[in-house]
Amino acid sequence: MRILSVAIIASVGWFASTGCEHDPINPVDPNPTDTTSPCDPGTVDFKNEVLPLITGKCAMPGCHNSPNGEDGVVLDSYAKILREVSPGRPNNSELWESITETDPDKMMPPPGYPQLTPAEKELIRQWILQGAKETDCAGNVCDTAATPSFAEANAIIQAQCVGCHAYPNVSGNVTLDSYLGIKNAVENNNLLGALKGVGSSQMPPSGAMNACNQRKIARWVAAGMPQ
Ligand code: HEC
Structure with a gap:
């Protein structure tokens, strides 16, 4: 293409x-x-940013995954996420309301689960404001010149993985919410293979992350996992 x-x-x-x-x-x-990039600058990338974030932090097993999402809310595909969104209007969107709720009985993710960062919430808000479209900007700038830092590799993992790989949801006995946990998973749990679904189940289970991000993590590992 x-x-x-x-x-x-x-x-x-x-x-x-x-x-x-x-x-x-x-x-x-x-x-x-x-x-x-097939998208205009500033366009929020649904397929590669918003979807992995929501499936990683909200659609874990026992939470909002198919077929029995909590409270009937399933958040594992565009069509299902759209049911919780009023395009262009974050303040009328259940999704935005629940991630900005401060009441511990209603806030999402619930207390004790890995939370969305302010930047991740803003990404979701911008996506709703831009009309909640099913954008796919996979051609986005993929800088292969500089060695990716831990901060860059970690940002991807914190967005897409910790919902299932940090307390209280430690799938496969793999924790990915710290440098040591990630290093250990690379050395002992085939983290790089899992990103491609080779030798381990595909991670994230909802579908491989875009090639740019996969390459970023692989190049950080190849550089000796600088901290
Ligand atoms: C929706 C939940 C979920 C998300 C999101 C998720 N995982 Fe997993 N992961 C699992 C489950 C469940 C297992 C254990 C069962 C299995 O291996 O199929 C697992 C196992 C693993 C393993 C161990 C594989 C092995 O062969 O021992 C690694 C490494 C891993 N995940 C990495 C990741 C990374 C990296 C991400 C983010 C890019 C991620 N996971 C996102 C649910 C998830």
């Missing part, structure tokens, strides 16, 4: 540069990296 769109852009560029005397607009990079 990306190759195809690069080819189309390249041929448009060719016509533009030969069809008139002006400088070609956007000469095509001879070594295209992942810098194209």
